[in-house]
Amino acid sequence: MKEPTTGRAVQFESFGGPDALSVREVPVPQPGPGQIRVRVTAAGLNPMDWFMTSDADTAARFGLSLPCGFGTDYAGVVDEVGEGVSEFVAGDRVFGGAMSRAVADHIVVDQAGTIVVGGEAHHTPDGVDDRTAATLTIAGRTAAAALAVVNPGPGDTVLIGGAGGGVGVFAVQLARLAGARVIGTGSAKSADALRALGAEPIAYGDGLVDRVRALAPAGVTAAMDLHGTDTALAARELGVPDERITTIAAQIDGITPANGANTAPGALAEIAGLVAAGHLRVPIAASFPVEQIRTAVELQAERHVQGKVVIDL
Known part of the structure; x- marks a missing residue:
């Protein structure tokens, strides 16, 4: 041919x-x-x-x-x-x-x-x-980099802003696989999709801090803002220390941003393996x-x- x-x-x-x-x-x-x-x-x-x-x-x-x-x-x-x-x-x-x-x-x-x-x-x-x-490649690496900053595990409650987006679908599932409870912000129409990923949905926007307090009275221990700064700033107000907050689309003084270019070697292969095994969709x-x-x-x-x-x- x-x-x-x-x-x-x-x-x-x-x-x-x-x-x-x-x-x-x-x-x-x-x-x-x-x-x-x-x-x-x-x-x-x-x-x-x-x-x-x-x-x-x-x-x-x-x-x-x-x-x-x-x-x-x-x-x-x-x-x-x-x-x-x-x-x-x-x-x-x-x-x-x-x-x-x-x-x-x-x-x-x-x-x-x-x-x-x-x-x-x-x-x-x-x-x-x-x-x-x-x-x-891009979304998986970025999510892995965000998780590396906040290092979620059993006993953690993680607040993820923009949880239904391209990076969010990876971050939610990786945090859940690490044993953490996940609260994910999104629109009302995204609630069922977030539940399917393993997150507890919560509406973004004004009043987020109060809604998180009502859903997690014991508090949140880590946060990933995958959209802007609103979730990161809410996490600060909720008492999350800066070292356990990260952003991907904005920078805030004192908070470490996540960069997919700095993802640990092997992270992408691990994510692909999780998909192949049916543990991540x-x-x-x-x-x-x-x-x-x-x-x-x-x-x-x-x-x-x-x-x-x-x-x-």
Whole structure:
């Protein structure tokens, strides 16, 4: 069978919102030494995708220039390997991250790279489908980093702000697997979904401190704010020490933010293993064909999605 010479890729020709995204026909990339080429089958969306490309100044801070691709999380199958590659062979199922270029039919990543430099790949465990694998890298790593800051365990009651979002679905379940009680903030319509993850739902917004006190009279002992600062500040008011509070989308003096780039080695493989074993599930809120990328990004950018949004390729 003749190898394709072109494929689809989502690109920006000017930075901005979803309207600036286009599906383009581009040359199929070729792997160099130490690289693999992946035929992407699914790409998971994250808030950082559209934040990084929202304007030229922000893009420049992340080293992005035009024309620019889109998306970071991917899953697929290795279809070609470069010289010196020993960890992968053609036909291997893989998942990982390639910053701002994952939504494409083909991507080239380094065998030993990072999300930012060269891209990265991990073997997809048996029992994990590609759509699910495509959601793991950014959200799973960020959740693992947040848990590492607050270190929940048996006897803890953890307050998680934004518990139904892309990172929240991982953080809730990982905290529960660690033995903690979890109270998760969300909207009224997310209550059943939060219960299904193992969290006790509570409404966010004004009066949060009083609602938490009523639900947990003995108090909360740790907190993760996965949306902004409201949950972190409420936790302080509830007496949680700063060293057991973390944020991912904002910074507060005295509180350690969680950064997925600093996740402990092996954390992502552990999360993938938990998914494969059926101990952790990833709700897929919606999936779209690549031709509907603008609609998918608009939905994801609303920040009210319960679970993950995935692009099928």
